[in-house]
Amino acid sequence: MDLVRRTIERYVKLTDAEWAEVAPCWKEYHFAKGDHVSEAGRIEKRFYIVRDGVQRLYFAHDGNEHCLGFAYGHSWSGDYDSFLSQRPGRFHVQAVTDSALVGIEHADLLRLYDRIPAMERWGRLILEELVQGRATREIEQLTLSAEERYRRLLARSPHLLQLVSQKDIASYLRMTPETFSRLRARVL
Amino acid sequence: MDLVRRTIERYVKLTDAEWAEVAPCWKEYHFAKGDHVSEAGRIEKRFYIVRDGVQRLYFAHDGNEHCLGFAYGHSWSGDYDSFLSQRPGRFHVQAVTDSALVGIEHADLLRLYDRIPAMERWGRLILEELVQGRATREIEQLTLSAEERYRRLLARSPHLLQLVSQKDIASYLRMTPETFSRLRARVL
DNA sequence: GACCATTCTTGATCCATATCAAGTGCTTCC
DNA sequence: GGAAGCACTTGATATGGATCAAGAATGGTC
Numbered sequence: 001m002d003l004v005r006r007t008i009e010r011y012v013k014l015t016d017a018e019w020a021e022v023a024p025c026w027k028e029y030h031f032a033k034g035d036h037v038s039e040a041g042r043i044e045k046r047f048y049i050v051r052d053g054v055q056r057l058y059f060a061h062d063g064n065e066h067c068l069g070f071a072y073g074h075s076w077s078g079d080y081d082s083f084l085s086q087r088p089g090r091f092h093v094q095a096v097t098d099s100a101l102v103g104i105e106h107a108d109l110l111r112l113y114d115r116i117p118a119m120e121r122w123g124r125l126i127l128e129e130l131v132q133g134r135a136t137r138e139i140e141q142l143t144l145s146a147e148e149r150y151r152r153l154l155a156r157s158p159h160l161l162q163l164v165s166q167k168d169i170a171s172y173l174r175m176t177p178e179t180f181s182r183l184r185a186r187v188l
Numbered sequence: 189m190d191l192v193r194r195t196i197e198r199y200v201k202l203t204d205a206e207w208a209e210v211a212p213c214w215k216e217y218h219f220a221k222g223d224h225v226s227e228a229g230r231i232e233k234r235f236y237i238v239r240d241g242v243q244r245l246y247f248a249h250d251g252n253e254h255c256l257g258f259a260y261g262h263s264w265s266g267d268y269d270s271f272l273s274q275r276p277g278r279f280h281v282q283a284v285t286d287s288a289l290v291g292i293e294h295a296d297l298l299r300l301y302d303r304i305p306a307m308e309r310w311g312r313l314i315l316e317e318l319v320q321g322r323a324t325r326e327i328e329q330l331t332l333s334a335e336e337r338y339r340r341l342l343a344r345s346p347h348l349l350q351l352v353s354q355k356d357i358a359s360y361l362r363m364t365p366e367t368f369s370r371l372r373a374r375v376l
Numbered sequence: 377g378a379c380c381a382t383t384c385t386t387g388a389t390c391c392a393t394a395t396c397a398a399g400t401g402c403t404t405c406c
Numbered sequence: 407g408g409a410a411g412c413a414c415t416t417g418a419t420a421t422g423g424a425t426c427a428a429g430a431a432t433g434g435t436c
Contacts, residue, residue, distance in 0.1 A: 061331045081323045084316045120308050127315035128272045134322050135269045143249045181415055367423060369385055
């Protein structure tokens with residue numbers, strides 16, 4: 001559980017007494033490659049921190065899938081949209097590799113928000129980060145060509161290419177697998 | 189200032205004592221049509237609630253402007269991205285009509301977050317709303333054609349067509365003014 | 377109220393990327 | 407280990423919307 005404390009304390013400090021209250025709310029969950037962490041149509045029960053593995057966030061429409069992002073490292077995972085609203089979600093989250101996630105139930109998190117101001121601040125700060133990340137991504141979608149988006153991914157997250165299928169990366173970059181394949185042949 | 193209290197209390201309740209501390213932090217600012225509320229490259233000093241008027245949020249790239257959204261009614265305004273990070277911003281916010289905004293300085297808001305838990309909760313809740321709105325918009329961009337995006341705007345925010353130029357709406361809907369004009373002629 | 381600057385319209389053309397279609401591996405799993 | 411099923415590649419073709427171009431309408435300004 002040290003992972004959870006370190007992750008939270010990148011944003012706010014917790015006293016040992018506070019941590020004693022926070023810690024028992026987090027439990028570890030395991031997903032085999034291909035398993036779904038969250039499914040569209042269901043209410044997301046938990047918010048996760050990734051201990052290990054890679055997951056993809058996507059939604060389905062007209063028989064194809066649109067990938068919106070990946071979770072790995074020590075970042076967040078789960079369908080945050082449904083988790084926040086506690087309404088049936090529109091997204092799927094699937095383990096791309098065997099994964100270990102540490103999650104907290106929605107009701108437990110609300111209780112921590114009530115009892116520990118630092119936790120509510122943490123909730124606010126990770127949302128700020130999320131909002132800023134989305135803004136950056138939106139600008140990139142609007143101003144970069146398919147090739148530039150690919151080059152930028154190459155420059156910033158080359159490890160992703162090893163971790164997930166080209167099909168999913170293509171979708172994340174908003175292009176078809178064919179276009180992505182041709183770019184790979186042409187660029188570099 | 190009643191507007192501010194009502195707006196905040198759509199999310200959290202404040203005691204009169206708390207409100208007495210919150211109220212003096214908000215000041216009214218006026219912008220004539222065409223004025224910029226925020227400019228790219230500068231750090232956004234304030235977070236605003238719209239009392240009156242319409243503003244557009246956009247960014248410039250390669251000589252054209254990309255409109256990301258509009259503020260009006262009693263919603264938020266300003267470059268939230270720069271406001272949150274307190275780093276030079278990438279967006280412009282311009283008054284599309286004469287506007288009255290009620291704003292709070294960044295330092296004042298942080299102080300309120302420290303002193304009044306309900307205010308920090310408010311900060312968290314409006315970010316949740318923002319994140320969910322962006323998710324919906326992202327899904328729409330990915331799944332709807334230009335015509336469907338136009339129809340959806342017609343159905344959901346017909347008043348916008350009266351308030352802002354077609355050029356800006358076209359940009360908001362991710363199409364050129366020419367395409368937008370043709371859609372208007374064709375649809376309906 | 378005439379002038380200049382935008383915005384909006386309409387038409388012709390172009391292009392980046394999607395779609396369709398085969399063919400070639402890799403996995404994985406009975 | 408053979409078959410089925412995907413993931414990837416490569417080529418041919420199609421297309422939604424962009425771009426270019428030129429008027430018409432609108433609106434702000436002196």
